[in-house]
Amino acid sequence: MSGISRRKFLTCTLVGAGATALSLKTDAFASAKLEGYPDSMGVLVDLGRCVGCRSCEAACNREQNLPAPAQSFEDQSIFDQTFHNGQKRRTDENAYTVVNRYEPEGTENPVYRKVQCNHCNEPACLTSCFVNAYTKTSEGAVIYNPNICVGCRNCMIACPFNVPAYSYSSATNPIIKKCIFCYDTRLKNGQPPACVEICPQQVMTFGHRKELIEIAHERIKTHPDRYIDHLYGEDEVGGTSWMYLAPAPFEEIGFDTTMNNEPIISNVKDFLGTVPMVLAIWPALFTGFHLLATRKHDIEHHGDDHQKHKDEEKKS
Amino acid sequence: MKTHLANQGKVVDSHKRSADGAPWTLKEKLLLGMTMQQYIVQAVRNPFNWILALIFAVGLPLIAGRFFFGLNWVTHSSNDYPWGLFLGFGLFAMVPLSASGFMLGTTVEIFGRHDFRPIERLALLNGLLGYLFAVIYLLVDLGQPWRLPYPMVVSFGPAAVLFLVAWHVATYLSVQVAEVSSSFFEWIGWPAAKKFIREITVGLTVSGIILSTLHQGALGALFTYAPGKVHPLWYSASFQWLFFFVSAIPAGLCMVIAVSTIARKTMAWRCDEEFKTNLDKLTISLAKGASMGLVTYFTIKTIGIAHDNEWGYLATGWGAWYMVEMVFGVLLPIAIFAWAIRNRSASLARVGAFLTVAGIVLNRLNTALITFNWRLYQEIPHWREVIISLTIFAIYIVTYRFILYRLPILFEWKEEKVLVPETVAAAVRSNEKYQGAPEPVATYRTTD
Numbered sequence: 001m002s003g004i005s006r007r008k009f010l011t012c013t014l015v016g017a018g019a020t021a022l023s024l025k026t027d028a029f030a031s032a033k034l035e036g037y038p039d040s041m042g043v044l045v046d047l048g049r050c051v052g053c054r055s056c057e058a059a060c061n062r063e064q065n066l067p068a069p070a071q072s073f074e075d076q077s078i079f080d081q082t083f084h085n086g087q088k089r090r091t092d093e094n095a096y097t098v099v100n101r102y103e104p105e106g107t108e109n110p111v112y113r114k115v116q117c118n119h120c121n122e123p124a125c126l127t128s129c130f131v132n133a134y135t136k137t138s139e140g141a142v143i144y145n146p147n148i149c150v151g152c153r154n155c156m157i158a159c160p161f162n163v164p165a166y167s168y169s170s171a172t173n174p175i176i177k178k179c180i181f182c183y184d185t186r187l188k189n190g191q192p193p194a195c196v197e198i199c200p201q202q203v204m205t206f207g208h209r210k211e212l213i214e215i216a217h218e219r220i221k222t223h224p225d226r227y228i229d230h231l232y233g234e235d236e237v238g239g240t241s242w243m244y245l246a247p248a249p250f251e252e253i254g255f256d257t258t259m260n261n262e263p264i265i266s267n268v269k270d271f272l273g274t275v276p277m278v279l280a281i282w283p284a285l286f287t288g289f290h291l292l293a294t295r296k297h298d299i300e301h302h303g304d305d306h307q308k309h310k311d312e313e314k315k316s
Numbered sequence: 317m318k319t320h321l322a323n324q325g326k327v328v329d330s331h332k333r334s335a336d337g338a339p340w341t342l343k344e345k346l347l348l349g350m351t352m353q354q355y356i357v358q359a360v361r362n363p364f365n366w367i368l369a370l371i372f373a374v375g376l377p378l379i380a381g382r383f384f385f386g387l388n389w390v391t392h393s394s395n396d397y398p399w400g401l402f403l404g405f406g407l408f409a410m411v412p413l414s415a416s417g418f419m420l421g422t423t424v425e426i427f428g429r430h431d432f433r434p435i436e437r438l439a440l441l442n443g444l445l446g447y448l449f450a451v452i453y454l455l456v457d458l459g460q461p462w463r464l465p466y467p468m469v470v471s472f473g474p475a476a477v478l479f480l481v482a483w484h485v486a487t488y489l490s491v492q493v494a495e496v497s498s499s500f501f502e503w504i505g506w507p508a509a510k511k512f513i514r515e516i517t518v519g520l521t522v523s524g525i526i527l528s529t530l531h532q533g534a535l536g537a538l539f540t541y542a543p544g545k546v547h548p549l550w551y552s553a554s555f556q557w558l559f560f561f562v563s564a565i566p567a568g569l570c571m572v573i574a575v576s577t578i579a580r581k582t583m584a585w586r587c588d589e590e591f592k593t594n595l596d597k598l599t600i601s602l603a604k605g606a607s608m609g610l611v612t613y614f615t616i617k618t619i620g621i622a623h624d625n626e627w628g629y630l631a632t633g634w635g636a637w638y639m640v641e642m643v644f645g646v647l648l649p650i651a652i653f654a655w656a657i658r659n660r661s662a663s664l665a666r667v668g669a670f671l672t673v674a675g676i677v678l679n680r681l682n683t684a685l686i687t688f689n690w691r692l693y694q695e696i697p698h699w700r701e702v703i704i705s706l707t708i709f710a711i712y713i714v715t716y717r718f719i720l721y722r723l724p725i726l727f728e729w730k731e732e733k734v735l736v737p738e739t740v741a742a743a744v745r746s747n748e749k750y751q752g753a754p755e756p757v758a759t760y761r762t763t764d
Contacts, residue, residue, distance in 0.1 A: 003470065084348070084693035092395055130479035131471040148471045151459020152479050153398035157543035168393035171386035174459040182682050256544060264541055267553045268477060271537035275480060275530055282526040286426055290518055293430040 036121035036239055040140035041187065042209035043196055044216055045114060048226055048247035049203045050162035052079065052101055052112040054197035056204075060182075062096045063182055063194035067094055088254060093167040096179040097195055097288060104252035111246070111253045114203070116143060116195070117163045117179035118233060119241035123276070124264035125164055133176075140209060140241040141181035149175055160237050160259055181241070209241055216245055240262030321585055325604035328722075328732035329588070331505055345503065348721060368710055375707025390700040398609060399457075399690065401705045403685035404554075406453025409677040410446045411485075412560070415441020415568025417492055418521070418528040419605070425521040430627055432601070434594045437499055438579070439572045439723045444492040445719075449487060449712040453695035456554050456647035456704060477537045487506040491524050502729040503722060528560060536560025539683055549629050549638045550679075552620040561614060566609035567676040569602045570649075573669035575716075579726055586720060588727035596662035606672060607653035614646050634690060641682060645675015 022265065054108035058073040060066070071078050081089060085122075086101040096114035104111060119142045126134035130152065133145045151174055156164045164178045182193035192206035205212060216231045216304045232250050233243035244255070251257045260266075321327070328349045331339050336624040340349065347355045359365055380388045391400050420439035423429045467473065467482045496511060503509035513520075536556040538548050543553065552559065580587060580595060586675050587595075621627060652668035655661070685695070720726060 044545050087396075087693060090395065110714050122542060123487045128478065129475040130467045130473040130475075130482055131575075132473035133471070147464070148466055149460065150463040150534035151461075152478060154476070154538070154541070156395060156398035157545070160542075160544060162396060165395045166393070166398065168391070168459075169386055171384060175388065176398065181545070216460070258544060260543070264543070265475075267540040268537060270554055271477065271533065271540065271557045272475070274533075278529055279526060283522055285420070285615050286525050287518070290426040290522075293426065 001253060011138040028055060036209065036241075037136070037138045037140065038210075038243060039138065040121070040209045041181075041206065042119075042140055042241040043193070043246065044205040044207070044211050044212040044243055046203055046205070046219070046245045047111055047113055047253070048245065049201045050099070050112040050114065051201055052076070052099055052110070053074075054078075054099050054202065055198050056114060057095065057097055057099060059177070059194040059198040061095070063185060064096055066096070069094065090165075091117075091163055091178065092165040093169070093177040096177065100254060102248070102253040104248040111248050113244075113253050113255075114195075114308050115161075115163075116242070117181070118161055118213070119179075120180055120237055120263070121239040121241070122237075122263035122265060124158035124160060127263075128154045128158035130154070137183060137187075139183070139201075141183040143180045143183050144176055144178065146175040146291060148175075151175075158264060160256065209239075209243075215287050216243060219245060232282060235261040237261070238266075243289070317383050324403060324714065327585060329724070329727055342420065342504075345722065350366060368714060371566035371707055371710045375703050375710070378704050379456065379707060381700075382704065386458075386571055387459065390704060391698050392701075394695055396692055397685070399684055399688075400695070401685070401697045401701050402453045404681050405677070405705055406457070406708065408680040408684045410450040410453065412564035412567040412680065412705040413571040413673060414443045414446025414450070415528060415532060416440075416446075416572045417495065417568070418524040419565060419568045420572065421495065421521040421524050424509060425517050425526075431594075432598060435576060435590045435598050435602075437496070438576055438720075439568075440495045441499075441567070441716075441719060441723075442571055442575055443723050444489070444496050445678065445712060445716055447489050447492060449715075451485065451489065451709060452706070452711075456708065475535050477525045477541070481531050481534045481538070484527045484534065486529040488524065488531065491520050491527065495520055495524070496723075499723045499725055499729070502724050502731070525692055528564075532564040533557030535560040536683075542688070544691070545689055546683055547626065547629075547634050547690040548626045549621065549634060550683045550687050552624060554623065555616060555620045558616060559613070559620065561612045562609065563676055563679065566606040566613065566649075566672050569606040569609065570669035570672040570676075573599050573602050573606075573666055574673050577666045577669075579720060583717075583720060583726070590728060591726050594714075599662040599665050599669075600657055600660060603653045603668060603734075606669065607650055607657070610646055610650050610653070610672065613643070614650070615643070634687065637682075639673065640653055641678050644671065645678055646672075 015247060054073045060136065061069065061073070078089070083089075089095075089098045091098055099112050099114050102111045102113060119136075121136075123134060123136055123142045124135060125144075126132075131148045131150055133149045134155065135143050137143060144250070151166070153166055153176075155176060156162075158165065164176050167174045167177055181187050184190075186193055192204075196204040196206045207215075213231065213234055213256075220227045220229055220231070226247060227232055228246050228249055230250065231243050231245060232255055233240040238261070244250075246253060246255075326333060326349050328345050333340065344350075350358070378390060387393060394400070420432060420436045423432050426435045455464065458464065463470075465526055467479055468486065473479050493514075498510045498513045500506070501513070501725040534557065536559055539551060540556050543551065576595060576599070580592070584592075590717055621630075630638065648661040649668040652664060652671065656664035656668060685697075689695070
């Protein structure tokens, strides 16, 4: 106890314990759910308004300097394309957003669905990345640092929406390619992304995520005949910055409706929790086993005594 | 090699040719005691080498092509199936088959079961090579393999399961190198280094158990990131890591049985009497361990289905496929092992072991590739991807054989037991390393 008196030590301990107790008081009941950044921006996509003009695809292509597509953006025949047993088009290294056409039963007009990164509140890609290449910005965008990406493609496994794509064609610098909410060129400066701005039908509304949720529910309430009573993305996988209103059941227009409302990382937490426990318990456990298993010879004598004792007891 | 021995050739199993003969040179050790010409002749004579040569002739240019033209030249560049055969087979199947190192290490070093010693080194080597080649498969698969050290030095994502896998596989690989190095030190003739490894064996073994528990499990936990993508019968949020960890135990044990069977058949000249006489008995013992592992694995898999109430899926086509995996990969081996143990039939136990190995490989392929994206479509790997996977496996076999031929894995290195008084210098200096060096005035004595 050099340099610190007993009294001082006790005081410090008590103060420390008190502070811990106080801080615990606020945290003790905090749920595991992350609500996202309070001022996170988002986009409300009203699929009932979309006519499939694909100008958003063109705007994205321009804004992100992507290569010109094989088929022009005016070409509507692209909606008839299917891959691998009827799979619709998906995002890839040359297209960060795609629009697909669906013809759900009982609706007169086809329904178009725009696909891009949904910018989750607690992104699976981010939590699965072992070099921390992803960042969820306070504006709500999920952005990616290509300079540290190793190319394991775990984020593509983890993304519940199958959004990230990989530039497999590059031999020297393949990277993940996905929508970044136009973060560098627009969102950072408070501007809406290129696709939102160009849309002639005002399908997309850019704003604070919290306010968008209110607007969406208001629309459902005023026009219950026009919308399915669900805001997709409000709760799915912990909530997303991009949310959807639909005129037809979501599962019929390509959405996965089997998703949990818990973020993807909740599935993994069980395992992550056991890691420090194994690290802490196993050394003593197995060294203990070793001592128990191999010290036998040293104490054999003692064991004999013990047995003798028992035998004597039995006899008497 | 058989011809070489028939012509009165000698096998390198100690530092000296005979009791008083001259020591083997390093070149002679490498050439298995033959001249260069003899060595080439025996290599060409072996028909298996021709098969390997054919595989390399096709496969090695393809591997080079993957690095020059990119992944899209050798795979279908699927954005829906980011992990193909390289990881599905190379990483997810090779790692459980390499659990043998920590299993036998624990048996011998922690529980003091020295009767398993004749097969311990084979198990350790099997572990080391399995991991090494899992990493090689990974290097072929990674988009930018030169950045592999990034999670260690440049940028950390400690909340990611893969971060744990990367760190653990890297550290465990070093632990295994250390564990296997004692046979290398015997072969090269450096007893001091061997002694040092001997002293830290318990520490190495315990860290081996910790690292193995966690990363075997972590490979399973990687799939908990994809709850909707892996078919529910192969997925369990709560138990996935336990499924992978527990199944790795019979996988590792059966891989040792499988490899020892092949070694006993194809390189009998290299196995010493102790290995040969004990092998049947040890095979039965390993089969006992494996069957306990398999029974446990079957039980927890069933609990997993009950836990998530997935019984309904068993009646579907995927369910039938699941039953195939379970019946041929788990239940049939259990029955065979039970019969083999009861009748003390090592050859039957070997059949069970090969079946178990196939069953575990199928399980990992099912999880990573076949049932992955079960709601989308089935991905058939590109032919170049298949050939590259096969080529890397052939390199694995060649490396395995190269080491088994030389290092004292299947045989005991004949050390000279010169018991001399402590102050006499000769004992340590008997290595060829010190030949010609002046005699020291005094030195310490190494035992062992």
